[in-house]
Amino acid sequence: MNTAKNIVITGFMGTGKSTVAEIVARKLNRPLVDMDREIETRAGFSIPQIFRREGEAAFRDLERQLTHELALRHGLVIATGGGALVDANSREMMSQHGIVICLKASKADIRARIGLQSENQNRPLAADWEAHFDARRGAYAQIHHQIMTSGRTPADIAADILALANDALYVRTPDGGGYPIHIGGGLLRRIAADPEAAGLTGHVAVVTNETVAPLYGETLAAGLPKANLIVVRDGEAHKNLDTVREIYDELLSLGADRRTTLLALGGGVIGxxxxxxxxxxMRGIPLVQVPTTLLSMVDSSVGGKVGVDLPQGKNLIGAFKQPRRVIIDTEVLASLPELQWRCGMAEVIKHGLIARPALLEPDLWQPEEAAYLARQAVQVKIDIVEVDPYENGVRAHLNLGHTFGHAIEKATNYAVPHGEAVAIGTMKAALLSRNLGFIDDHLVGQIQKTLWQIGLPTxxxxxxxxxxxxxxxxxxWQSGTSRLVVLKGLGEAAVVEGLPRDDIIAVL
Ligand SMILES: NC(=O)c1ccc[n+]([C@@H]2O[C@H](COP(=O)([O-])OP(=O)(O)OC[C@H]3O[C@@H](n4cnc5c(N)ncnc54)[C@H](O)[C@@H]3O)[C@@H](O)[C@H]2O)c1
Ligand SMILES: [Zn+2]
Structure with missing residues (x-):
């Protein structure tokens, strides 16, 4: 018996539920139930006929019965009718054995799509669809997984759903949509075997650097139907507007347009x-993040911050750009230099300290556990960026150890790598937290031991x-007032402002 969770695709009329569900069912090799068609088959009448003969209430009864029946089964792909999951009870039932996904579209898109379809006599509610749209909006918003469909192909949307079916994590974005984060060993090979399942059938520009290109870039680009490789120089020193300009030039010469997907393959610098x-x-094209360092997997690829450095300072130019999806293939960590692994671990420990103490368990720090480790660590970042996408509050907690660390990088002219600087900074933040009476010596000692075990300095x-x-x-530090992240306990962080200079110097 197939015990897999049902994939339930819902959303307003005209969002493409049936088309997307068909692709998903084919790719997963699962039975597809299109609820409206199923009701028609069982009743022996078309939906408009049911509406005419017995009224909308009777149709809703049939719909509810079918919903409850399907909710108890497993392994199906279900395209619901547009109104089927407006009812809270039906939504609840479907979620018990299913992953429920709501497809979203703007009113303008729906207007265009409904207008184009000649079979609208099949949709009794099409005439006053706008009133229904407004009435159902609140109910749809209750569904956790939201996928924005505007400007996207059904195959691309299906790829998000396939990722979710394969246990991807999911990040809600401020626009009301969201994107999946797919984590596992061997995902890059799977993309080459089935680019459609990853939504990569159109033109893809793979941007990577000279180190990563021969390792993974060339194989990946060769495995995609229409891809070009753009290779830039390696290193933070090239994370600047000159290199961005090179990327623009290459995109133009490749004829990239707004439908081209840019796939960033590399560490945080490339991402x-x-x-x-x-x-x-061209005012923005779709972005897929494929991080290849531990740091970029657990930190920079998620949350939408992108940018470059100026000679005057790091990350001074930037934007918020949410990716279409993030693909984390933990197998690529096999080639990562030891130092880069340790530096990534400094961020993992930071995530553990501010929100998920389980990450401090040494058994997890093995390459064999990388997929699990990345999953746990990424979840910390997701939880934070979902509530504070634009860094007005808790997102600052991700800066634990960073103000101390950035200063080390600056004072040593970047001779100390970021992860090591953050490890030292984290230790200083712990000492400060103890001096302020928030945590005890025991925890400070534990943090120090943890960092040492990884081979990080303190x-x-x-x-x-x-x-x-x-x-x-x-x-x-706004207008000269100090602003630092401290620990209030294990798994709990806070921002303290305006500490006296001497208190800070005491821990340095
Ligand atoms: N956007 C954000 O939210 C955010 C968060 C944290 C850090 N960052 C940025 O991330 C950058 C640091 O990222 P990083 O630590 O990944 O550095 P990086 O991108 O420079 O990568 C480190 C080195 O590892 C190489 N490499 C990458 N993947 C490899 C692999 N699988 N095998 C072998 N070598 C590989 C790279 O070519 C590079 O030489 C900084 O610029 C920082 O500002 C951004
Ligand atoms: Zn960092």
């Missing part, structure tokens, strides 16, 4: 920079006054 190019080229010989001076130019 940030290619993401910025995707945010701005201190550096740096003049405290120079260090403090470098910290006070941090862009997060």
């Amino acid at each position: 940030d920079m290619a993401g910025y190019a995707a945010a701005t080229y 201190d550096i010989a740096l003049d405290p006054f120079r260090w403090y001076a470098a910290m006070s130019t941090d862009k997060k």
Whole structure:
């Protein structure tokens, strides 16, 4: 017996439920139930006939019965009728054994689609659809998985749903939509075997660097039906507008248009920079993030911040650009240099300290556990960016250790790698938290031991006054007032502002 969860695709009329469901069912090799068709078959009448003969209430009864029947089964792909899950009870039933996904579209899109269809005599509610749209909006918004369909092909939308069917994580975005984060070993090979399942059948520009291109970029691009590889130089030193300009030039010469997908394949430098190019080229083209370092997997690829450096400072130019999806293939970590693994682990530990202490368990820090580790660590980032997408509040907690760390990077002219600087900064934040009476010595010792076990440093010989001076130019210190993230306990962070200079210097 197939015990897999049902995939339930719902949403307003004209959002493409049936077309998308058909692709999903074919790809998953599962039976498809189109509820409206099923009701017609069982009743022996078309839906308009049922409406005419017995009224809408009778139709809703049939719909409810069928919903409850299907909700108890497994392994189906179900396209619901437009109104089937407006009823809270029906939504609840369907969610018990199913992943419920709501397809969204703007009114303008729905108007265009309904207008185009000659078979609208089949849709008794098409005439006053706008009133129904407004009435159902609230009910649809209750559904966790929302997929924006505007400007996207059914295959691309289906790819999101396939990812969710395969246990992808999901991030809700401020526009009311969301995107999946697919995590697993061997996903890149699976893309090459079936680009359609990853929504990559159209033109794809794979942006990567000279290190990652020979490792994964060339194989990936060769496995896609219509892809080009754009290779830039490696390193933070090239995360600037000159390289963005190179990417624009290449995109233009490849004839990339607004339907081209930009796939960022690499660490955080590529993700940030290619993401910025995707945010701005022709006012924005679809972006897929394929992070290849531990840091970019658990941190930079999720949350939509993209950008580049100026000579005056890091990340001074940027945008919020939500990706279409994030694909995390943990197998690529096999080629990651040891130092990069440790630096990524500094961010994992940070995630553990601010929200998920389970990440501090050493058994998880093995390459064999990478998929599980990444999943747990990414969930911390998701929980934060969903409630605070534009960094007005809790997103600041992700800066634990970072103000101390950035100052180390600056004062040493970036001789200390980011992850090591963050590890030292995290230790300083822990000491400060203890001095403020928030945590005890035992926890401070535990944090130190954890960082050492990974091979990360917890201190550096740096003049405290120079260090403090470098910290006070941090862009997060508003008008000279200190602003630091501290721990209130294990798994709990807070921002403290306006600490006296001496309190900070005491821990440096
Ligand atoms: N947008 C955000 O929210 C956010 C968050 C944190 C950090 N960042 C940014 O991320 C950047 C740092 O990212 P990073 O640490 O991934 O550095 P990186 O991108 O420079 O990658 C580190 C090195 O590893 C190489 N590499 C990447 N994948 C590899 C693989 N699988 N095998 C072998 N080598 C591989 C890269 O070519 C590079 O030399 C910084 O620019 C930082 O500002 C952004
Ligand atoms: Zn960081």
